[in-house]
Amino acid sequence: MNNLPETRSNVNSECGLCHYAFYLNTGRCTNYFCPNHEAEQHTRTLGQFIHVYAKPPLFHDRRWGNWRLDAERLCLVFEQDRWTYEVDIERINNSAQMLDWIYQVKQKGWASPTVLCDLLNSLHDLFNPQANLCSYGGDKKINATEFLKAKIAGTQVDDNDPVPISKVRFGFDVDLEDSPDKPPETLQ
């Protein structure tokens, strides 16, 4: 690939505005609603698109707003001022258990739309639920402890993970003006 923009390593780094992780190879924020996301407006090749939007790995202390991944204890910790609240992600072995946590948090007085959106984004990055828990309305079951340890170690690959360039099946150009904010998986 030629002319790949903004190549850098952003492993373990985060956006100063919203505390989301950066995409793996660029200074762009993974939070679609953040000014640092800088949605693409220009035509790029599919290879360039995948490079720019290569997703960051899961790592200890990765944040989505006020939610932080504790990769050692396997929980999502919400931190605000001097108090915390925890979602035990090891207890998410099926879609009903995930739904239970979402609506448990929704009842909290501190659960603003931003807090709920950040929680959904973190659960998406952790579990990719439509691939692993609720595909086509079915109720898949996982062993959350094993699943999360494999995801964090990088040994579990699913549709939410970056696509190795060698696996790209199509060579057409992608006009991002037609799909300004679609995540990479829509183009596979």
Ligand SMILES: [Zn+2]
């Ligand atoms: Zn941001």
